[in-house]
Amino acid sequence: MDAGVNTYWLGPIYKSPMIEGGYDISDFNEVDPLFGDMDDFKTLMDETKKRDMHVILDFVPNHTSDQHEWFQKSIKKEDPYTDYYIWRDGKLLPDGNLTYPNNWLSIFGGRAWTWNEERGQYYFHQFIKHQPDLNYRNNFVRQDVKKAMKFWLDLGVDGFRVDAVNHLVEDKALRDEPYKEGKYGSENYDDLIHLYTRDQNETYDVIYEFRRFLEDYRRNSLDKHDRIMITEAYTDINKLMLYYTNGTEFGSHLPFNFLLMDDATIDSNAADYVSIIRSWVDNMPNGHWLNWVGGNHDNNRIATRMGDELVDAFYMLIMLLPGTAVVYQGEEIGQQNNLLRSDQIKDHNNIKGGIVIVRDPPRGPFLWDDSENAGFTKAKIPWEPIHPSYWESNLKTQTSSKQKTHYQVFKSIAKLRSQSTIQRGYLNTYVISKWVFAFSRELPGFETYIIVINVGSERELVLLTDTMPLLPELLVVNISSTNSEYEEGDRVTTKLTIHDRWKPLVLRPKASVVLIPLYNETLPDEPSTNKPIKS
Incomplete structure (x- = not known):
């Protein structure tokens, strides 16, 4: 609250084997023991409300863990779970062997189809093989996913950041995706043109259905306050705008705006920055709300990708442009990526065409003070290493420093957001x-x-x-x-x-x-x- 923050977003806290950092959910209605239990979550909610703050949960509707009860029953063809996932027979080769249903590739490398011996079919996964994709053409799936959302709304959460939404639906005919010029036969994900595995028209229909569900929940609630839906999709600007609305139906309150994170580089000049700003402002449908994202758990921190000198400038942009500002933990003190040894890497899944893109470096814990583990945990060894600069640069020292610090500038910018001019x-x-x-x-x-x-x-x-x-x-x-x-x-x-x-x-x-x-x-x-x- 000292930093002007009134809402925080939690990464996945659901029960999970943690093969993909909690994005492989084995039970949507349980807290993973790594984070405590349901009583701990209820305490967190009580303390949040006491401070007049809001909490948003990360929600992952595209897939489940292969350990989820739904998938285990789907393997056995137990109704109604038989078609909860995308199962297909293999193609028969001239030599009598079976091969993959089509040429679709996984974002994390390799084929997007994995053979299940028990069921005798391939299942589809946009991400790792431990994350089978749900079948959104199955009405029972959509209803169960909304039940999972309701479970957490009933516990008091104020909405969801919905993960990887542009991957929710795939081409019904399973057509092969075309290759980029000169890339025929490549098994590098980026060498395919993803016409049939991303941004399908039915994807927007799912998001509009989620929005109707949230609106119905608001109308039937005692407090009548909005429950927000924020969506994550890395795609082009015109497709992103459809997550707001198609002109008749409403979807995401805030499709995440990654333009300043993805398009602004050390080579960008003044005209580039203005173009980046205008591209969202001028394309957004009338009556909707802007947002600006500075960083997240999947991308390098601002101080690392842009240099420490531009940290304050970026937060003037993100927090003083019209709309909602999304701040990744640690950015307010100019925290940098960790430099990790190979034995410290927890994320072994983000592999595109054999090129390892490690996401651990920006995921370092927040640096609270100069005590052991930067005041983040009492455990001897935290899940991710503490940045070694913690003894010198942390929230406590930046708050009390007589010299101007990133956090002091951040607080001044945040305070300005209460002004009518900045709000409206x-x-x-x-x-x-x-x-x-x-x-x-x-x-x-x-x-x-x-x-x-x-x-x-x-x-x-x-x-x-x-x-x-x-x-x-x-x-x-x-x-x-x-x-x-x-x-x-x-x-x-x-x-x-x-x-x-x-x-x-x-x-x-x-x-x-x-x-x-x-x-x-x-x-x-x-x-x-x-x-x-x-x-």
């Missing part, structure tokens, strides 16, 4: 120079905020009136990044000036500021003997 204001975007861009948040009758970010590697003189001619002559610094030379209350001009005290904005490499226009103040009349600053 208009957005304008500006390319100032090749490496400097800005955006403004404006709302009639309320304070205006100008956020300016230098993503370049050189110090930049920023003359805002060149692109924002309606700005007044003076602005005051409201928030500045840790690598900025400015402090709160400093004043800058929007143009070149000959005055000693009033100078235009100059940003160090990767620095950023939040400015407030001073509409009722102008530059003093006394000239200076100094020469003007040259651009």
